[in-house]
Amino acid sequence: MVKKSKQYILRAFVCLWIPLAGCLSQPQTPPGYLVVGLESSPGRLDPRYATDANSVRIGALVFNSLVRADENSRLQPDLAERWEAVDERTYLFHLRNGVTFHNGKPLTAADVKYTYDSVLDPATRSPKRGPLQTVEAVEILGRYLIRFRLTAPHAPFLENATLGIVPVGSPPVRGLEVNLIGSGPFTLEEHVPGEKVVLKSNPVYWEGPPQIAGIVFRVIPDAIVRVLEFKKGTVDFVQNDIEPDMLPWLESHTDAAVKIDQGTTFQYIGTNLDHPVLRLREVRQAIAHAVDREAVIRHLLKGLGTGATGLLSPAHWAYEPRVPQYRFDPEQAKRLLDQAGFPDPDGDGPLPRFTLSYKTTTLDLRRRIAEAFKEHLRRVGIELEVRTYEWGTFYEDIKKGNFHLYSLAWVGVTDPDIYYNLFHSDSFPPNGDNRGRYRNRETDALLERGRRSLVSAERKRIYSQVQHILARDLPYIPLWWTKNVVVMNPTIRGFIPYPDGELISLKKASFSAAKPPV
Amino acid sequence: MKRYLSQRLLLFFPSLLGVLTLVFFFIHLVPGDPVEVMLGESASASHKEALRRELGLNEPVWMQYLGFLKGLAVGDLGRSLYHQGKVMDLVLARFPATLELTLAAMAVAILCAFSLGILAAWKHRTWVDRCALFFSLLGLAMPNFWLGPLLIIAFSIEFGFLPVSGRGGLSHLILPALTLGTAMAALLTRMIRSSLLDVIHEDYIQSARAKGLSELAVWLKHALRNSLLPVTTILGLQFGSLLAGAVITETIFTWPGIGRLTIQAIQTRDYPLVQGCVLVIAVCYLVVNLFIDILCRVIDPRISYGR
Numbered sequence: 098m099v100k101k102s103k104q105y106i107l108r109a110f111v112c113l114w115i116p117l118a119g120c121l122s123q124p125q126t127p128p129g130y131l132v133v134g135l136e137s138s139p140g141r142l143d144p145r146y147a148t149d150a151n152s153v154r155i156g157a158l159v160f161n162s163l164v165r166a167d168e169n170s171r172l173q174p175d176l177a178e179r180w181e182a183v184d185e186r187t188y189l190f191h192l193r194n195g196v197t198f199h200n201g202k203p204l205t206a207a208d209v210k211y212t213y214d215s216v217l218d219p220a221t222r223s224p225k226r227g228p229l230q231t232v233e234a235v236e237i238l239g240r241y242l243i244r245f246r247l248t249a250p251h252a253p254f255l256e257n258a259t260l261g262i263v264p265v266g267s268p269p270v271r272g273l274e275v276n277l278i279g280s281g282p283f284t285l286e287e288h289v290p291g292e293k294v295v296l297k298s299n300p301v302y303w304e305g306p307p308q309i310a311g312i313v314f315r316v317i318p319d320a321i322v323r324v325l326e327f328k329k330g331t332v333d334f335v336q337n338d339i340e341p342d343m344l345p346w347l348e349s350h351t352d353a354a355v356k357i358d359q360g361t362t363f364q365y366i367g368t369n370l371d372h373p374v375l376r377l378r379e380v381r382q383a384i385a386h387a388v389d390r391e392a393v394i395r396h397l398l399k400g401l402g403t404g405a406t407g408l409l410s411p412a413h414w415a416y417e418p419r420v421p422q423y424r425f426d427p428e429q430a431k432r433l434l435d436q437a438g439f440p441d442p443d444g445d446g447p448l449p450r451f452t453l454s455y456k457t458t459t460l461d462l463r464r465r466i467a468e469a470f471k472e473h474l475r476r477v478g479i480e481l482e483v484r485t486y487e488w489g490t491f492y493e494d495i496k497k498g499n500f501h502l503y504s505l506a507w508v509g510v511t512d513p514d515i516y517y518n519l520f521h522s523d524s525f526p527p528n529g530d531n532r533g534r535y536r537n538r539e540t541d542a543l544l545e546r547g548r549r550s551l552v553s554a555e556r557k558r559i560y561s562q563v564q565h566i567l568a569r570d571l572p573y574i575p576l577w578w579t580k581n582v583v584v585m586n587p588t589i590r591g592f593i594p595y596p597d598g599e600l601i602s603l604k605k606a607s608f609s610a611a612k613p614p615v
Numbered sequence: 616m617k618r619y620l621s622q623r624l625l626l627f628f629p630s631l632l633g634v635l636t637l638v639f640f641f642i643h644l645v646p647g648d649p650v651e652v653m654l655g656e657s658a659s660a661s662h663k664e665a666l667r668r669e670l671g672l673n674e675p676v677w678m679q680y681l682g683f684l685k686g687l688a689v690g691d692l693g694r695s696l697y698h699q700g701k702v703m704d705l706v707l708a709r710f711p712a713t714l715e716l717t718l719a720a721m722a723v724a725i726l727c728a729f730s731l732g733i734l735a736a737w738k739h740r741t742w743v744d745r746c747a748l749f750f751s752l753l754g755l756a757m758p759n760f761w762l763g764p765l766l767i768i769a770f771s772i773e774f775g776f777l778p779v780s781g782r783g784g785l786s787h788l789i790l791p792a793l794t795l796g797t798a799m800a801a802l803l804t805r806m807i808r809s810s811l812l813d814v815i816h817e818d819y820i821q822s823a824r825a826k827g828l829s830e831l832a833v834w835l836k837h838a839l840r841n842s843l844l845p846v847t848t849i850l851g852l853q854f855g856s857l858l859a860g861a862v863i864t865e866t867i868f869t870w871p872g873i874g875r876l877t878i879q880a881i882q883t884r885d886y887p888l889v890q891g892c893v894l895v896i897a898v899c900y901l902v903v904n905l906f907i908d909i910l911c912r913v914i915d916p917r918i919s920y921g922r
Contacts, residue, residue: 109785138879140697141699185741220664226662229660261891270773279828289871291871291875291876291879292869292871315781315869316869316871317780317869318764318875319764319780319866319867319869321764322763322764322780322867322868322869325764325767325768325771325772325779326780328772329772329775329779331778357688378912428656487882488782488882489644489645489647489881489882489883489884490647491648493646493647493648494646494648496651516632523895527663528660
């Protein structure tokens with residue numbers, strides 16, 4: 098009886114596990130490929146649809162654009178060898194000769210026209226159509242010469258020239274992305290949404306082929322697992338997707354090469370100026386004085402941030418450093434609140450001057466930062482109710498103006514015309530992102546001049562004034578510019594970090610030692 | 616039995632419809648606009664309105680619900696608003712991974728629970744029993760998001776013989792299956808132990824012993840079979856928990872399953888995709904529970920169903 102039972106058990110075990118054992122573990126990455134760990138999945142890589150940071154960064158390795166922003170947000174030639182503003186409404190682009198798409202077809206003005214016309218066609222449903230609405234016509238003047246005519250002078254137009262170019266006839270991709278063809282240093286080999294994107298080196302790239310065989314972008318949503326994958330050597334490169342708490346552990350337990358540089362991502366507290374208390378400038382200034390940014394940067398961000406003075410970072414050509422700044426000063430905050438007509442009802446007692454809500458996401462770090470702000474504001478007599486939401490719900494509330502205070506970040510700011518979208522009184526949602534409903538005639542006039550002027554020095558002067566006014570009025574309370582943290586395999590050479598997190602310099606990266614398959 | 620089966624099958628469809636209806640209205644109640652996810656915030660209001668019209672999102676919710684039911688009747692779940700692909704294709708592409716993980720977790724749970732549960736009852740009030748109870752308590756107390764990284768650190772980093780995450784061969788399946796199956800194994804161990812202890816003193820067990828059967832035969836053939844009924848019921852109910860619990864495990868182990876797809880769909884307010892994911896999970900849950908009910912009848916033929 099016992100023998101028979103044992104046989105049954107053995108058979109059951111064999112039947113269960115042998116078929117599974119057939120699929121033995123295979124190396125996931127081909128040799129010579131660089132593996133990048135990402136927190137979130139890139140959306141659509143077609144440049145006509147790519148809007149999230151990861152899609153844009155990966156897309157830049159597959160597609161070329163007319164111009165490309167450098168590490169100081171200045172536009173540099175890419176497919177266009179040079180360009181000129183014929184007048185305020187007309188731009189000419191002289192295309193580079195000898196560029197071919199991944200399918201071997203030469204890239205000409207017809208491809209550029211097709212790409213822009215495709216974006217402007219409502220049937221394409223491109224999210225890039227809105228910013229291009231000032232384009233009246235795209236005209237081919239020669240095989241390598243193309244003209245853009247605008248409906249009105251629009252200084253930020255050139256920013257739209259960073260759109261990736263696709264070959265004539267490329268249909269907008271619906272569903273799984275395969276056969277996306279660009280002219281960039283890498284070709285798209287595979288895109289499994291939510292899982293990975295595989296790029297392969299383009300051996301006939303016009304700037305010279307990349308030195309690495311390819312790149313695998315692996316989506317690893319869990320922060321701890323990303324770090325453990327790096328520790329095991331199955332991920333070579335992670336940029337910014339490392340929790341500040343884990344960086345010291347990585348530095349002491351792995352041979353990682355860690356690069357920390359000033360970034361341009363701007364974190365702020367948004368205020369609702371329709372709120373009866375927050376519409377008073379003194380209250381907003383008091384909050385700015387009450388928040389101890391340095392303590393948060395030191396203890397919660399582990400030093401991976403720099404106190405910010407405004408939206409534009411010091412790396413930006415239009416940055417203005419001489420603006421009003423608000424050092425941590427609770428006593429000054431109390432004085433300002435008294436002046437605004439909100440005396441503390443019981444001195445240092447428990448009763449607050451007033452109560453505000455603060456909305457943020459459910460991410461652990463965001464919650465901890467919110468708790469720190471709550472304590473900072475309690476000390477000056479403001480009670481803060483912290484409310485955390487799932488991202489979609491949180492963002493919907495912010496867009497609707499359903500908030501007192503909230504915190505968000507702006508990533509990848511290039512042209513200072515973004516101020517128009519954020520602070521012009523024409524830009525209240527749904528027309529723009531002036532979610533706090535800031536109104537100032539002087540700012541409006543400056544922002545209108547800023548988008549019309551094509552003279553760089555004049556634009557710099559205009560936006561200096563804008564930064565000064567906004568630092569005084571504080572519709573946004575600046576918090577910090579996040580530092581860029583790159584953790585990579587120490588054998589990687591040639592990668593240059595960009596302040597906005599662009600990965601374009603991976604086209605020049607190489608391994609100093611042969612990389613075994615993992 | 617036939618009558619019971621037909622009754623259960625008749626109940627199957629209203630249950631499914633109920634789940635889908637609830638999810639349809641709940642997801643539409645949640646704030647968020649899929650059109651903005653698709654077109655971006657900079658799109659003009661008229662552009663957004665045009666797309667809303669094209670997708671039928673401007674219609675009253677009940678009209679959209681009728682449209683959804685019409686599509687469902689002909690097996691068309693629509694297109695994903697975010698991915699733009701067919702919902703059915705997207706869901707079916709991810710479903711095998713979730714099923715593989717869930718079945719592997721169940722296999723882990725059943726193997727562990729039966730071994731430990733039987734041992735604990737057999738060696739009642741000995742150190743074996745106490746160890747089994749301790750491990751089951753530990754298994755119940757450990758959340759997946761803690762156990763997963765712990766197993767990775769032990770087996771992938773320190774010993775280095777298993778991959779950290781991702782889906783590949785058998786080696787990729789072991790840690791996620793252990794993580795997902797541990798809590799269920801712990802619960803089943805306790806169930807099996809207590810069920811066995813309940814029946815082991817029954818008269819028919821004494822009769823079996825009196826007939827001269829070996830102790831192993833008494834336990835496996837007589838005691839275990841009669842203690843299986845509550846265990847089987849729990850097993851069916853736990854299958855649903857495993858599918859739901861797979862969301863966390865899939866995230867930790869970067870497992871490309873339906874759980875992560877559902878979370879992404881909710882975040883992007885991709886209504887058709889949420890519906891598609893829920894449909895598949897609900898169908899699985901209902902089918903498994905139907906199967907379990909039938910199995911209970913096979914295990915204990917005395918069971919009669921509501922006459």
